[in-house]
Amino acid sequence: MVTLAEVARHAGVSASTVSYVLSGKRTISARTRERVERSIRELGYHPNAGARALASSRSNIIALMMPLRTDMYLPVMMEIAIAVATTAREHAHDVLLLTGQEGPEATRRVVGSGLADAMILMDVELEDERLPLVRETRRPAVLIGLPADTGELTCVDLDFAETGRQCVSHLAGLGHREIAMVGEAAAVYERRTGFAERTILGVRERAAELGVRVLHRPCEGSYESMAGTLSRIFDERPGTTAIIVQNEAVIGPMLSLLRQQGRAVPEDISVVAVCPEQVATQQSVALTSVAIPAFEMGQRAVELVMDRLRPDAVLAPAGTHTELLPPTLTVRASTGPAAGVPVSHAPANGAR
Amino acid sequence: MVTLAEVARHAGVSASTVSYVLSGKRTISARTRERVERSIRELGYHPNAGARALASSRSNIIALMMPLRTDMYLPVMMEIAIAVATTAREHAHDVLLLTGQEGPEATRRVVGSGLADAMILMDVELEDERLPLVRETRRPAVLIGLPADTGELTCVDLDFAETGRQCVSHLAGLGHREIAMVGEAAAVYERRTGFAERTILGVRERAAELGVRVLHRPCEGSYESMAGTLSRIFDERPGTTAIIVQNEAVIGPMLSLLRQQGRAVPEDISVVAVCPEQVATQQSVALTSVAIPAFEMGQRAVELVMDRLRPDAVLAPAGTHTELLPPTLTVRASTGPAAGVPVSHAPANGAR
DNA sequence: CGTCGGCGTTGAAGCGCTTCGATACATCTA
DNA sequence: TAGATGTATCGAAGCGCTTCAACGCCGACG
Numbered sequence: 001m002v003t004l005a006e007v008a009r010h011a012g013v014s015a016s017t018v019s020y021v022l023s024g025k026r027t028i029s030a031r032t033r034e035r036v037e038r039s040i041r042e043l044g045y046h047p048n049a050g051a052r053a054l055a056s057s058r059s060n061i062i063a064l065m066m067p068l069r070t071d072m073y074l075p076v077m078m079e080i081a082i083a084v085a086t087t088a089r090e091h092a093h094d095v096l097l098l099t100g101q102e103g104p105e106a107t108r109r110v111v112g113s114g115l116a117d118a119m120i121l122m123d124v125e126l127e128d129e130r131l132p133l134v135r136e137t138r139r140p141a142v143l144i145g146l147p148a149d150t151g152e153l154t155c156v157d158l159d160f161a162e163t164g165r166q167c168v169s170h171l172a173g174l175g176h177r178e179i180a181m182v183g184e185a186a187a188v189y190e191r192r193t194g195f196a197e198r199t200i201l202g203v204r205e206r207a208a209e210l211g212v213r214v215l216h217r218p219c220e221g222s223y224e225s226m227a228g229t230l231s232r233i234f235d236e237r238p239g240t241t242a243i244i245v246q247n248e249a250v251i252g253p254m255l256s257l258l259r260q261q262g263r264a265v266p267e268d269i270s271v272v273a274v275c276p277e278q279v280a281t282q283q284s285v286a287l288t289s290v291a292i293p294a295f296e297m298g299q300r301a302v303e304l305v306m307d308r309l310r311p312d313a314v315l316a317p318a319g320t321h322t323e324l325l326p327p328t329l330t331v332r333a334s335t336g337p338a339a340g341v342p343v344s345h346a347p348a349n350g351a352r
Numbered sequence: 353m354v355t356l357a358e359v360a361r362h363a364g365v366s367a368s369t370v371s372y373v374l375s376g377k378r379t380i381s382a383r384t385r386e387r388v389e390r391s392i393r394e395l396g397y398h399p400n401a402g403a404r405a406l407a408s409s410r411s412n413i414i415a416l417m418m419p420l421r422t423d424m425y426l427p428v429m430m431e432i433a434i435a436v437a438t439t440a441r442e443h444a445h446d447v448l449l450l451t452g453q454e455g456p457e458a459t460r461r462v463v464g465s466g467l468a469d470a471m472i473l474m475d476v477e478l479e480d481e482r483l484p485l486v487r488e489t490r491r492p493a494v495l496i497g498l499p500a501d502t503g504e505l506t507c508v509d510l511d512f513a514e515t516g517r518q519c520v521s522h523l524a525g526l527g528h529r530e531i532a533m534v535g536e537a538a539a540v541y542e543r544r545t546g547f548a549e550r551t552i553l554g555v556r557e558r559a560a561e562l563g564v565r566v567l568h569r570p571c572e573g574s575y576e577s578m579a580g581t582l583s584r585i586f587d588e589r590p591g592t593t594a595i596i597v598q599n600e601a602v603i604g605p606m607l608s609l610l611r612q613q614g615r616a617v618p619e620d621i622s623v624v625a626v627c628p629e630q631v632a633t634q635q636s637v638a639l640t641s642v643a644i645p646a647f648e649m650g651q652r653a654v655e656l657v658m659d660r661l662r663p664d665a666v667l668a669p670a671g672t673h674t675e676l677l678p679p680t681l682t683v684r685a686s687t688g689p690a691a692g693v694p695v696s697h698a699p700a701n702g703a704r
Numbered sequence: 705c706g707t708c709g710g711c712g713t714t715g716a717a718g719c720g721c722t723t724c725g726a727t728a729c730a731t732c733t734a
Numbered sequence: 735t736a737g738a739t740g741t742a743t744c745g746a747a748g749c750g751c752t753t754c755a756a757c758g759c760c761g762a763c764g
Contacts, residue, residue, distance in 0.1 A: 001464070001466070001750095003749095003750055003751085004750060004751060004752095005750075005751095013713080013714090014713065014714045014715075015714090015715090015750090015751080015752095016713075016714060016715075016716095016752080016753075016754095017712085017713060017714075019751070019752060019753080020712090020713085020752095020753095023752080023753095025752090025753085026711095026712080026713085026753095027711065027712065028712070028713085029711085029712060029713090032712080032713080044464070046460070046461060046464030046465040047465060047750085047751075048406065048465060048466050048749085048750050048751070049402075049405065049411065049465040049466050049467040050401075050402045050403070050404070050405025050406035050409075050411060050466055050721095050749080050750080050751090051402070051406045051719090051749070051750035051751040051752090052402070052750080052751055052752080053401065053402025053405070053406075053719095053751090054400065054402035054403045054405075054406050054718095054719045054720065054721080054749090054750080054751070054752090055718080055719055055750075055751040055752040055753080056719085056751075056752055056753090057402075057719075057752095059401065059402060061448075064449070068434050074426065074427040074430045074431070075426040075427060075430075077430065078426045078427075078429060078430040078433075079426070081430075081433075081449065082420050082451055085449045085450065085451045085453075086451050086453045089451075089453060089454055094448055094449075094450075094462075094467065095448065095449045096413075096446055096447065096448055096449070097416070097433065097437045097446075097447045097448070097449045098437065098446075099434050099437045099438050099441075101437075101438045101441060102441055108398070109398060110446075112353070112396070112398030113398040113399060113400060113401040114353070114400050114401050114402055114720095115401040115446065221634060222633075222634040223634060223635055223636040227636075249634070252604035252605065252608070253604065253636065255608075256604070256607075256608035256611070256636070259608070259612065260611065281574075282573060282574040282575060282601070283575055284575040284576075284579075284605065284608070353720095355719095355720055355721085356720060356721060356722095357720075357721095365743075365744085366743065366744045366745070367720090367721080367722095367744090367745090368721095368722080368723075368724095368743075368744060368745075368746095369742085369743060369744070371721070371722060371723080372722095372723095372742095372743085375722080375723095377722090377723085378723095378741095378742080378743090379741065379742070380742070380743085381741085381742060381743090384742075384743080399720085399721075400719085400720050400721070402719080402720080402721090402751095403719070403720035403721040403722090403749090404720080404721055404722080405721090405749095406719090406720080406721070406722090406749050406750065406751080407720075407721040407722040407723080407748080407749055408721075408722055408723090408749085409722095409749075466750095
C-alpha cells in the first residue's frame, strides 16, 4: 500500500504538505499542489482510513440503524437507506449499516469506539429505547420518525398529520361525507411508531372541521385481512364512498377486492393512498396519493447530520430541531365525485 | 474517551496485557484476565476502531455493494442486506453500505484505504464492470449472483436452473402439458443478470425432457403490463393450464386478472411462483412456490468472506468457489391437476 | 534600511492500538 | 542441581496520518 510518506518523497515535499493538499486546511501554492496531486495519481494513493481516523478522531462514517420489523414496509426502508448512503457519499462520508439485532447497545459501541461520527436512526418509536443512549453519546444524531419527547434531538419525518388532513380535504372537496381509513397493522399502532397515529389524528381533525364521518380500521398485510377489513367497513358503514389506505402492502388486494364486489373505482368508491409514488402508479387504477418521500427523508437526515458535524457547529448546543416534510397529494384516476353528488365547478382538489 | 492505557493503569497491568486479554492471542492468567475485564467494565472502555485498524491493518468491516436498479425487487435486496449485517455482527464485523452511484471505483477506494477488509457484491451481472477491480484488489470478495466468468471468484446464489426444473417437474407431475412462464422485466434479461436466464434454461430443459410446451414472456412490474402479458399468453396458447411467475411485483395483479377472466386458481390455471415465502403466503390464494432464500444467501456470503479472512486462510489461493443453494418447492393451494386430467394416485410433487 | 506580517512549507509530536521480542519466574527433566 | 521448557507479563517500536509550532522568505511599510 502506498503511504503519505511515499507520495511526499515522490513529489519532493514533506508529509505535512501532502496532508494539507489533501485536506485543504492550509494554503498551498498552485505549483506544489499540482505536483502533489500528480504524485497521488501516479502512485495510486489512497489515504489509510484507520490512520486518518486515529489522528483526526473523525472516521467520516455515519451509522444508519434500522430495526428490522417484519410489519414495516421494506421498500420504503430500503429507499431511505439508499438515499442515506448516496447523500453521505456526496459529503465524503460512508455509511455503516446497523440492524436492530444487536440492541440499543450498538449505539454505544459504534460511537464509543469512534467507528462512526454520527448516527441516523430509522423507524423511531414514540418511546424508543435507543434514545437515552443516543442522548448520552453526545454525538450528532438524526431520527427518521418522531419520538414522544424530541428534546435535544433532531428529527426528520413526513408531516403525517397534514397528510391525513389533505386526504380528507381532497375527498370532502369531491363531496364525500363518509370515508373509511384502512390503517397499518395493529402491531404498528401498539408499538406506537407515531406516524400511523399522527395520520389518523390529521384525518379526524380535518374530518371534524368539514363534517365528514370517518371509520378507522387497522389492517394486516395479507389479502385475507384486507378482505376482512373491507367487509367489516361496508357492514358498519354501507354509505362509505371513499377509502384512505395507509398500508401499502394491501393496496393491490384492496383494489382487487373492490372489483370483485362490483364497486368501481372511482365511480362507486374513491381511493386515496399514502404510499410511494411507484406503488401508486403501478396499480390497476393509477391512485390519487400522498407520496412518501423516502429518498428526500434520507437525504435530509444526512444533511442535518452534516450540519452538526461541521467543525464550527461543535460549540453550538444540539438544540431541538424537527423537520416535517410537507406532503403532496397528487390527483390521479382513483378519486372522483361522491356517488349521488352532482359534479360542481368548484375546485375538486381541496388540498391546502 | 477511555483508552487502553487507562484501563491498564486501572487494572495495574501493562497495555499489552490488556490488548492480549481483548484479543486472546496470548495466554493470560485467569486472575489477571478478570481484573482487566473488571476495569474495562467499570471504566466503560471501548477500543478505538481507528487505532485498532491502523495497528492491525484490519478494520473488521466488510463492504456491501448494492447497485440500485429500479427494476429489482427491493424487499429481497433488503433482506439480503439485513442478513449480511446481522451475520457480520455475529463474527464481530460491521457492514459498510455502498450503492452503485459511486461506480465501480468505490471498490478501489474502500479497499485501498483499508476501510473494508472484504467485499460482498450484490446483483452481479454476467459481465459485471466491478469484477476486474475486485480481482485487482486481491481482497476477499463474495458475489451474490453468478457472473459469466467465475474465475478466482467466490459466488453464492440460488440454483435458479434447478428452480426452473423443479417448477416444471411439479407441474408436469400434475399433468400439465402446456405452461407459460411470466418472467422478469425485459431490462433484467438485457442487463444479463444471469438468474433470470438460468431459470428459463432450467424450465426449458426439464420441459424438453418431460415433453411439456413452454411459452416464455417477460413482464414489467405494473398491472398494465401483466394484463398485456397474460392476454398475449392466452392468445398464443389457449391451452395453457399452468403459469410460472418469476416477477414478484406482478403476482398480485396476475391473480387478480385471472379471477376477473373467470379462470380459477388452481382449478383452471395452476400457478407456481418464484418469490420470497412471505409473498407466496400473503396472496389471495396461498401460492405453491420456490422460495428465494434471501436471508440464507446473505448469511452464506458473510460466512464465506469470514473463511477467507481468517489469518491462516491468507496463504491459500483464492480459487474459484461457487455455492448454489438448493431450491425448495413448497406445494400450497395454487397448483392442482391439469384441467381434464384425471386425478391419479401417483405423487403429485415432481420436485427432485 | 530595518522590521513586520503573511504566506507556504516543514519537523516533530502524538493519536490508541497491536505485536514482537525479552524477561521473570515456575516447572519439569536428566 | 543445571539446564531445558513453558507460562505470564512487560516494554517499546511502530502502524500512517493530522496538526501545531516554527521557520524562511517575500514584499510592504514606517
